[in-house]
Every structure is written in C-alpha cells, then in structure tokens.
Amino acid sequence: MEQVTTPIYLISGFLESGKTTFLKFTLDQDYFRIDGKTLLILCEEGEEEYDTRRLGRDNTVVEVISSKEEFTTQKLETLDMLHQPERVIIEYNGMWLVSDLEKMTLPKGWGIEQEITCVDASTYQVYMNNMKSIFMDMVRNTDMVIFNRCSADDPLPQYRRGIKVANQRAEVVFEDENGEMNDIFQDEMPFDLDAPVVEILPEDYGIWFVDAMDNPDHYQDKTLNFTARVMKPRGLGSKYFVPGRTAMTCCADDTQFLGYICHSNAAPALKPGQWVNVTAKAKVENRREYQGKGLVLYAETVEPCAPLKEEMVYFN
Numbered sequence: 308m309e310q311v312t313t314p315i316y317l318i319s320g321f322l323e324s325g326k327t328t329f330l331k332f333t334l335d336q337d338y339f340r341i342d343g344k345t346l347l348i349l350c351e352e353g354e355e356e357y358d359t360r361r362l363g364r365d366n367t368v369v370e371v372i373s374s375k376e377e378f379t380t381q382k383l384e385t386l387d388m389l390h391q392p393e394r395v396i397i398e399y400n401g402m403w404l405v406s407d408l409e410k411m412t413l414p415k416g417w418g419i420e421q422e423i424t425c426v427d428a429s430t431y432q433v434y435m436n437n438m439k440s441i442f443m444d445m446v447r448n449t450d451m452v453i454f455n456r457c458s459a460d461d462p463l464p465q466y467r468r469g470i471k472v473a474n475q476r477a478e479v480v481f482e483d484e485n486g487e488m489n490d491i492f493q494d495e496m497p498f499d500l501d502a503p504v505v506e507i508l509p510e511d512y513g514i515w516f517v518d519a520m521d522n523p524d525h526y527q528d529k530t531l532n533f534t535a536r537v538m539k540p541r542g543l544g545s546k547y548f549v550p551g552r553t554a555m556t557c558c559a560d561d562t563q564f565l566g567y568i569c570h571s572n573a574a575p576a577l578k579p580g581q582w583v584n585v586t587a588k589a590k591v592e593n594r595r596e597y598q599g600k601g602l603v604l605y606a607e608t609v610e611p612c613a614p615l616k617e618e619m620v621y622f623n
Contacts, residue, residue, distance in 0.1 A: 311418030313387070314394050317408065319445045320425035321401035321434055325455040327355035329425055330398060340365060343393025346386060348372055350400035368392075375403050380412045387414040394420075404444050422449040428457040428481070431466060443473055451478045458483065468517045472554050472563065472620075475520060500529065504586065507533040512552050513620040516565045519589075523602050526589040531604070534615060537581045538564055539574075543596075548574045550585050550604075554620040565620065568596060571606035584612045 320326045330347075333339050345367040347357075352371075359369060368390055372378050386392075395417065399405065409419065424445045431454070434442055446452055452470050457463060467479045480487060496518060497511045505526075507515045512533060519526050535550035543549075551566020569587060577583065587604035594601055 309418070310416070311420065312416035313392060313414070313418070314420030315413075315417055316394065316396045317399060317405070317419055317422045318397065318425065319399045319401065319405050319422065319449070321427070321430075321438070321442075322351060323353050323430075324401065324425040324427045325453070326398050326425045327353055327357065328455075329423070329453065330396065331355070331357065334362070334365065334367065334396075341393055342366075344368060344390055346370065346390050346392035346395045348386070348395065348397045350378065350398060350403065375400070378403070378408075380414070383417070384414045387417070401445075402441065404441065405449075406444050406447070409448060422451075424449045424452045426452060426454045428454045428461050428463070428466070431461075435469075446470055446473050446477060449474060449477050451480065453480045453482065455482045456484070457481045464514075468513055471517045471520065472513065472565065500525065504530045504532050507531060509534060509615050509617065513554060513565070516552075516567075516620075519567070519602050523589075523591045523600055526602055527591050528588060530586065530588050530607070532584070532586045534582065534584050534612060535566060536618075537577045537579055537583055538566060539577070539579050543568065546570055546572060546574045548577055550583060550609075552620045553618060562619075567602045567604055568594060569604040569606055569609075571609050573606070573609045577609070582612050582614045584608075584610045 318326045318330055334345075343366070345365070347362065347367055347369045349369060349371045350373070352373075357369065362369060370386055370390075372382065397408075399408065405422070454463070454466060463481050467481075470477055470479050497514060498505055498507055512535075515533070533550075535552055538549040538551060540549060547568055547570055549564075549566040550569050551564050553562050554565050555562050569585065571577075571587075585604070585606055586608045587606040589602050589604055591600055592603045593599060594603065
C-alpha cells in the first residue's frame with residue numbers, strides 16, 4: 308500500500324449542513340495549524356464564506372471545483388503540482404457520492420486521513436425521507452458525524468442509532484447553539500437493567516444492540532431474554548452461534564445482521580435462519596471478531612419459537 312504523505316481531510320454533508328462553519332472553526336485552532344501549505348478544495352458554495360485573507364495568513368490556498376465532471380484525478384494532480392500541499396481539505400458537494408471519491412485514483416502520496424460528516428438536525432428527517440441513499444453513502448465509512456443545530460425536541464437517540472447501525476465505528480456528536488450536548492441518553496432505555504432477567508422486546512432490539520455495542524460494561528453479568536434468528540458464521544466453533552436480527556439502513560438491498568456471539572451446548576443442533584428465544588448471561592470479553600471488547604452471551608436456554616411478525620429492525 309502506497310505511503311500517504313499528503314493526508315486528505317474530507318468534510319461531507321448536504322448544503323447548509325454546517326460544513327463551512329465547522330471548517331472555519333477547525334482551521335482557526337492551534338492544534339490544527341501546520342507549517343506547510345494547506346490546499347482547501349471547495350465543491351459547493353453555501354451562505355457561509357471564508358475569509359481568504361485570513362486563510363492566506365495560515366498558508367491555506369483555496370481552489371473551487373464546482374462540477375462533478377471537473378472533479379477528476381487529472382484535476383487533482385494539476386492542483387498537487389501547482390500548490391505542492393502538505394495536506395488537503397475537501398469540502399465535498401452533498402449531492403456527490405462520497406464512495407466515488409473513495410474509489411478514485413488519487414495523486415501520488417494522497418490518501419484519506421479522516422472523514423467527517425456534518426448534519427443539520429433541523430432538516431435531517433427531510434433529507435432522510437428524500438435522499439436516504441445519498442446520506443447513507445456519506446456515513447458508511449465516516450469517522451465522525453456531527454449533528455448541529457439540535458433542539459430538545461429532536462429524537463437524538465433515534466438519530467444516533469441509525470448512524471451506528473450503518474457505521475458502528477463512527478463517533479456521533481450532537482451540538483446545540485451552546486456547543487456539545489451530553490447525557491442525551493439518560494433514562495432512555497426502555498427495559499429494566501436491574502431486573503433479574505432483562506426482557507428485550509422485539510421493538511426494542513435495535514436500541515439494546517446499539518447501547519450494548521457502546522456500553523458493553525452495562526450488561527456485564529446481566530441475564531437477557533430476547534427473540535432472534537440463528538446465524539452460524541464459519542470459524543466460531545461448534546458450540547457458538549450468533550442470534551440476531553436483520554436491520555435495514557437504507558433500502559431492501561442495504562441490510563445488516565445485528566447480533567452478538569453466543570455460546571450454547573445446543574448450538575450444533577441449531578439451523579441457520581431458525582427463530583429462537585434466547586435466555587443468556589452476558590459477559591464482556593476481547594474477541595477477534597469484535598476487534599476488541601464486546602458482549603459474549605452464555606446461553607441458559609435456547610428454545611425454538613415462531614418467527615416474529617416483523618422480522619426487520621428499522622432505524623428511521
């Protein structure tokens with residue numbers, strides 16, 4: 308793999324999602340300043356504008372690429388030769404697929420260092436209703452999603468679950484006019500973690516899955532009960548399986564199976580796709596499948612059951 312000598316910081320988001328505001332703030336921070344030249348590529352123009360004189364003082368040059376047809380490897384190579392930047396920042400057009408850029412042949416030494424997606428919480432539902440596939444393309448490989456202009460009435464936990472299902476490693480940040488918002492998930496769990504057996508209803512499966520992914524320690528030694536389908540990935544061992552549910556992140560062709568590894572003496576007799584009701588004690592363990600810590604379930608009972616009326620988990 309070619310060594311990256313010119314890192315790219317990619318900022319995506321729909322028009323007026325706060326990309327320019329975020330970049331202006333970031334460029335003004337001491338920790339983000341460098342001695343070499345920064346090439347800032349603007350792919351759309353919103354209401355917010357840059358102070359080009361201030362950028363010049365920080366050794367930042369601006370280039371505008373206003374059409375998708377112009378955004379080519381050859382164009383980027385020309386800019387690389389012209390400016391010889393130490394790093395590149397791209398404020399990407401919200402209507403262009405980020406995956407197109409991710410698949411592009413980039414100038415020698417260029418490579419994507421970080422992807423950040425900006426979202427205006429006040430218009431998020433509108434875009435999700437009308438341009439969901441484009442938004443999911445933005446967040447599928449992003450490192451961070453920043454929801455700005457948040458209000459107390461916005462269903463922020465629901466927004467976060469949708470992002471985490473599409474991209475489990477993405478950090479999700481919420482900001483209102485006063486800055487970052489904390490504790491948005493306080494008292495939000497719809498099940499009793501102090502109960503002898505934590506009953507996870509079918510409609511709450513997605514909430515539980517995301518919370519357990521982010522906070523596995525909350526479930527250490529808890530006994531859980533839920534209904535799921537059986538998956539038997541290769542390499543887990545004969546006494547392991549994965550009980551889980553299928554989640555739709557964009558459309559019928561864009562689904563993921565969400566589940567945690569489960570140890571059970573009954574596993575060898577289980578058939579892939581079979582519906583089961585699982586009662587299991589949760590442990591937090593390091594597993595190569597998780598690339599770190601995650602829940603491992605130790606089944607007390609695994610009983611065949613009727614399929615759920617609604618198989619799919621939705622994050623709308």
